[in-house]
Amino acid sequence: MGEVNIYRLDVGSCNGCDIEVFSALATRFGLEKLGVKLVDDPSEANVLIITGVPTIKMHEVLKEVRGKLKSPKLAISVGACALSGEAFEGSYSVDGMVDDIIHVDAYVPGCPPSPQAIVEALANVLELGPRASEAPSGFRGMPQLDAEKCTACGACAQVCPTGAIELADEDSERVVKFKYEKCISCAFCEEVCPEEAISISAERPSLTKNRKAIGISGRMGLQRCSVCGKPFAPTSQLQRAADRIVEDVKEFQAYRDLIAQAMGLCQNCRMLPENIRKAKILLFKLDRAV
Ligand code: SF4
Ligand code: SF4
Ligand code: SF4
Numbered sequence: 001m002g003e004v005n006i007y008r009l010d011v012g013s014c015n016g017c018d019i020e021v022f023s024a025l026a027t028r029f030g031l032e033k034l035g036v037k038l039v040d041d042p043s044e045a046n047v048l049i050i051t052g053v054p055t056i057k058m059h060e061v062l063k064e065v066r067g068k069l070k071s072p073k074l075a076i077s078v079g080a081c082a083l084s085g086e087a088f089e090g091s092y093s094v095d096g097m098v099d100d101i102i103h104v105d106a107y108v109p110g111c112p113p114s115p116q117a118i119v120e121a122l123a124n125v126l127e128l129g130p131r132a133s134e135a136p137s138g139f140r141g142m143p144q145l146d147a148e149k150c151t152a153c154g155a156c157a158q159v160c161p162t163g164a165i166e167l168a169d170e171d172s173e174r175v176v177k178f179k180y181e182k183c184i185s186c187a188f189c190e191e192v193c194p195e196e197a198i199s200i201s202a203e204r205p206s207l208t209k210n211r212k213a214i215g216i217s218g219r220m221g222l223q224r225c226s227v228c229g230k231p232f233a234p235t236s237q238l239q240r241a242a243d244r245i246v247e248d249v250k251e252f253q254a255y256r257d258l259i260a261q262a263m264g265l266c267q268n269c270r271m272l273p274e275n276i277r278k279a280k281i282l283l284f285k286l287d288r289a290v
Pocket of ligand 3: 143156159160161162163164165178182183184185186187188189190
């Protein structure tokens with residue numbers, strides 16, 4: 001693309017991403033040898049790097065700065081704030097993301113993204129050829145999900161500070177979805193998962209053209225109520241709960257099947273008089289067993 005002049009615009013960042021952008025342009029990554037340089041006047045630039053969640057006051061500035069760029073006017077959103085608003089989405093001072101205000105050509109997720117990810121993204125967008133982009137040692141990237149272990153309990157979604165994890169029921173499955181555009185690699189989900197189904201790896205999506213499409217998901221089958229047939233809870237979650245009960249109190253092992261049967265009823269069918277009676281009998285037996 002010839003001369004690459006970058007103008008960086010902070011539209012509401014904590015400066016974490018800005019530091020990484022400057023690091024990406026440091027000598028060690030060799031971008032300046034390829035003619036990439038930072039400029040302080042948008043009318044001299046042909047590439048715009050945006051960091052931070054766009055506050056309402058910055059909307060016009062953002063449009064104005066992009067308007068001043070020279071061709072090909074490439075815009076790259078860097079960091080979870082610029083991609084999705086992260087924890088600031090819905091704040092009184094925020095109304096829309098960067099790509100609601102100007103056209104964005106590429107997105108670099110992360111909070112903040114590593115300089116290596118920014119270098120890789122720039123090299124890709126500017127067609128500079130592949131650049132060495134090993135994640136630094138100990139780098140915390142995006143969460144990975146082991147769907148075999150996950151019981152779709154939802155504990156991870158409850159602690160995720162940015163709402164990056166969503167659970168939704170689709171037909172007879174519960175889908176657990178990790179949206180990388182919002183993830184800040186805090187590892188709270190890894191810490192809280194009772195099944196050790198999440199691991200924070202050095203994996204990091206460095207560049208995407210569709211921010212909403214990046215992420216991972218797992219599907220867990222839902223148990224059908226043994227009375228009405230309605231899917232009501234993840235099968236693996238019910239099995240794990242029954243296993244835990246008999247693991248914790250060995251006297252209950254003889255009642256494992258009865259416990260599992262009682263758990264196989266949806267909330268409504270549990271309240272039917274005959275099922276309340278069965279539950280009371282089971283509780284009586286369990287009480288006698290210890
Ligand atoms: S993505 Fe993280 S590091 Fe970047 S501006 Fe937002 S809070 Fe700061
Ligand atoms: S990943 Fe872990 S915490 Fe999240 S839903 Fe699955 S089992 Fe629960
Ligand atoms: S690491 Fe887990 S808890 Fe933290 S933001 Fe990402 S998905 Fe949410």
